[in-house]
Amino acid sequence: MSSEQARRATIADALHSGAIKLLRMVRSEDAAAGIGPAQLSALSVLVFMGEKTVGELAALEQVRAPTMSRIADGLVERQLVQRHSATTDRRRVRLAVTAEGRKLLLAGKDRRVRALAKRLEAFTAGELTTLKEAARLIERL
Amino acid sequence: MSSEQARRATIADALHSGAIKLLRMVRSEDAAAGIGPAQLSALSVLVFMGEKTVGELAALEQVRAPTMSRIADGLVERQLVQRHSATTDRRRVRLAVTAEGRKLLLAGKDRRVRALAKRLEAFTAGELTTLKEAARLIERL
DNA sequence: TGCTATTAGTTAGCTCTACTAATCAATAGT
DNA sequence: ACTATTGATTAGTAGAGCTAACTAATAGCA
Numbered sequence: 001m002s003s004e005q006a007r008r009a010t011i012a013d014a015l016h017s018g019a020i021k022l023l024r025m026v027r028s029e030d031a032a033a034g035i036g037p038a039q040l041s042a043l044s045v046l047v048f049m050g051e052k053t054v055g056e057l058a059a060l061e062q063v064r065a066p067t068m069s070r071i072a073d074g075l076v077e078r079q080l081v082q083r084h085s086a087t088t089d090r091r092r093v094r095l096a097v098t099a100e101g102r103k104l105l106l107a108g109k110d111r112r113v114r115a116l117a118k119r120l121e122a123f124t125a126g127e128l129t130t131l132k133e134a135a136r137l138i139e140r141l
Numbered sequence: 142m143s144s145e146q147a148r149r150a151t152i153a154d155a156l157h158s159g160a161i162k163l164l165r166m167v168r169s170e171d172a173a174a175g176i177g178p179a180q181l182s183a184l185s186v187l188v189f190m191g192e193k194t195v196g197e198l199a200a201l202e203q204v205r206a207p208t209m210s211r212i213a214d215g216l217v218e219r220q221l222v223q224r225h226s227a228t229t230d231r232r233r234v235r236l237a238v239t240a241e242g243r244k245l246l247l248a249g250k251d252r253r254v255r256a257l258a259k260r261l262e263a264f265t266a267g268e269l270t271t272l273k274e275a276a277r278l279i280e281r282l
Numbered sequence: 283t284g285c286t287a288t289t290a291g292t293t294a295g296c297t298c299t300a301c302t303a304a305t306c307a308a309t310a311g312t
Numbered sequence: 313a314c315t316a317t318t319g320a321t322t323a324g325t326a327g328a329g330c331t332a333a334c335t336a337a338t339a340g341c342a
Contacts, residue, residue, distance in 0.1 A: 053320090054321090065320065066322080068320095
């Protein structure tokens with residue numbers, strides 16, 4: 001029905017605003033990482049999803065291949081990522097995070113999560129349960 | 142207690158991932174806006190919070206004044222925003238959204254919200270209630 | 283009043299992030 | 313073997329971020 005559609009739109013709007021607000025809040029922690037947002041985001045994918053080719057990573061990050069190639073340049077120069085040419089198809093370039101890269105990414109994520117956790121002190125146990133369940137639902141989106 | 146702290150950290154992590162996922166999902170709609178993310182975000186603040194000076198907007202957007210001055214250049218050139226010098230303090234430059242700017246921003250936001258609302262069709266009424274309450278809580282962050 | 287310090291914004295110059303177009307190398311398909 | 317396709321890079325442009333340096337206006341005060 002139309003009213004259910006309207007309800008979904010209202011909730012979508014609220015979730016959208018909330019997500020913006022939340023990320024805006026933790027973003028200030030990223031200055032300490034010393035690398036830009038695109039490099040940080042690409043590194044995050046490599047850490048949590050494992051090795052990817054340039055094309056795969058570009059698709060995941062919603063950028064074009066040349067952009068990801070440049071981002072990889074920066075990460076390689078900082079020794080956070082290594083380029084390997086794949087054995088089966090030598091056109092493909094596999095990107096693998098280094099130990100330093102993993103360390104830098106995890107430290108950055110920890111700062112973000114810690115900053116957010118601090119804000120969560122304002123909530124009751126029941127409210128936290130609601131937030132937890134909502135997060136689980138959003139994962140299903 | 143330490144376990145409550147750990148719980149908050151776990152939930153913070155889940156919310157953080159969820160917010161990233163959600164915004165990544167709707168971001169693809171922004172290509173249709175024809176302006177970049179920084180201009181879009183600044184315009185959004187002007188639409189929903191009203192006129193701001195360059196400095197105020199820079200603080201809200203977590204960028205430095207020169208960056209916001211450049212963003213304003215782009216918005217003014219596209220006639221989405223107008224610069225006025227304030228009457229009381231002629232150093233201040235007030236930025237005001239134009240009718241076109243408002244229209245462009247609202248259309249873009251509508252695309253985002255619509256895309257998200259579409260995904261919410263997968264949820265039950267009860268799950269939507271959980272999401273709605275969570276969004277309300279996040280506003281309090 | 284006039285001198286100085288502070289504040290708001292812009293300009294200049296750098297880096298990073300994004301795009302398209304063009305190119306190179308390797309693979310796949312006749 | 314020739315051609316088409318695919319994956320990545322290079323070149324060139326625009327947008328978005330920074331610091332440093334500058335201009336203009338206001339504020340403070342002797």
